[in-house]
Amino acid sequence: MQKQIHGRPYEERNNKPHFTPCAPNAVLARLGDKWTILVMSHLALAPGHRLRFSELKNGIDGITQRMLTLTLRNLERDGLLERDYFPEVPPRVEYHLTEMGASMLPALEGFTSWIRNNWPNIEACRARYDQRNA
Amino acid sequence: MQKQIHGRPYEERNNKPHFTPCAPNAVLARLGDKWTILVMSHLALAPGHRLRFSELKNGIDGITQRMLTLTLRNLERDGLLERDYFPEVPPRVEYHLTEMGASMLPALEGFTSWIRNNWPNIEACRARYDQRNA
DNA sequence: CGGTATCCGGCGTGATACTG
DNA sequence: CAGTATCACGCCGGATACCG
Numbered sequence: 001m002q003k004q005i006h007g008r009p010y011e012e013r014n015n016k017p018h019f020t021p022c023a024p025n026a027v028l029a030r031l032g033d034k035w036t037i038l039v040m041s042h043l044a045l046a047p048g049h050r051l052r053f054s055e056l057k058n059g060i061d062g063i064t065q066r067m068l069t070l071t072l073r074n075l076e077r078d079g080l081l082e083r084d085y086f087p088e089v090p091p092r093v094e095y096h097l098t099e100m101g102a103s104m105l106p107a108l109e110g111f112t113s114w115i116r117n118n119w120p121n122i123e124a125c126r127a128r129y130d131q132r133n134a
Numbered sequence: 135m136q137k138q139i140h141g142r143p144y145e146e147r148n149n150k151p152h153f154t155p156c157a158p159n160a161v162l163a164r165l166g167d168k169w170t171i172l173v174m175s176h177l178a179l180a181p182g183h184r185l186r187f188s189e190l191k192n193g194i195d196g197i198t199q200r201m202l203t204l205t206l207r208n209l210e211r212d213g214l215l216e217r218d219y220f221p222e223v224p225p226r227v228e229y230h231l232t233e234m235g236a237s238m239l240p241a242l243e244g245f246t247s248w249i250r251n252n253w254p255n256i257e258a259c260r261a262r263y264d265q266r267n268a
Numbered sequence: 269c270g271g272t273a274t275c276c277g278g279c280g281t282g283a284t285a286c287t288g
Numbered sequence: 289c290a291g292t293a294t295c296a297c298g299c300c301g302g303a304t305a306c307c308g
Contacts, residue, residue, distance in 0.1 A: 001228050017305055024171065024246045025166065025168075025171050025172075028165050028166035028249075030167065031162050032164070033281095036158070045245060052289090053291085054244060064281085065290075065291070065292095066281085066283090067280095069290080070280095076263065077263040078256050078259055079260075080256075085151065085290095087289095089305065090289045091288085091291090093289080093290060101251055107244055107247070108248075110241055111242055112158045115157060115161045115243070118234055118237070122214075124213075125211065125213025125290060125302090126212060126213075129210065129213075167301095168301070169301095186270095199271070199272090200272085200302080200304095201301065203270080203271060223269095225271075225308085
């Protein structure tokens with residue numbers, strides 16, 4: 001059984017942990033980009049975890065059509081949501097979380113709840129740090 | 135460094151401040167950058183959650199001095215770790231997790247364990263998606 | 269030993285125009 | 289309505305050199 005921490009396999013080398021190239025970072029990087037977590041949050045709240053393109057666009061303040069499309073494509077590529085195209089007039093496109101996408105929500109919520117609880121403190125630390133270095 | 139008002143990041147749009155989407159995104163973005171998670175993981179495993187600069191540098195494969203310094207400064211600014219300078223000859227600098235930094239570890243572990251369990255599936259989805267669009 | 273300072277290339281993001 | 293195509297720009301991160 002390989003040793004792991006934070007989902008990252010590592011080996012002991014000279015009595016020190018040495019991490020093999022890194023998977024969880026890729027997921028965190030995806031969620032950490034500018035819009036992904038907002039898209040996931042909106043779908044998490046929506047009935048049936050399902051929204052159409054325009055609902056996402058109107059619900060997320062400031063996002064451009066291009067960035068919403070790119071964000072959705074990336075999530076679709078990762079298998080976290082699926083795209084449903086309805087060839088009506090005018091055309092309609094809906095996005096819904098996959099089973100895996102929905103299963104991510106509780107795990108993510110655990111972490112974001114820590115963030116919510118500690119965010120004021122983080123902001124205070126940043127302000128103090130910036131003031132000291134002014 | 136990002137523009138800030140009251141410790142909150144924002145961007146100028148039409149000469150008016152427009153706040154970037156949400157707080158969780160800021161933390162996820164920090165953790166999602168190239169080296170932060172690796173630094174946190176090493177400190178998580180270290181006795182006393184404490185390591186000196188050179189131990190981190192040698193333990194994290196491929197990181198440059200510059201990027202390690204920047205990563206540590208950002209974590210220090212957020213109040214997740216503290217820097218201890220010992221004016222010896224040669225000088226020695228240690229970094230240790232703060233109480234808040236240590237409290238983040240279990241919350242983060244919950245999420246990264248989900249990633250660990252689902253990463254193979256994500257990789258498979260990506261491969262399928264890329265093949266379909268080749 | 270543990271940093272800064274400087275330069276530079278790549279990529280993520282935004283603005284805008286066009287399309288089925 | 290829900291995209292794509294194109295161009296521009298800022299910033300992250302890498303390489304290198306120098307410092308207390």
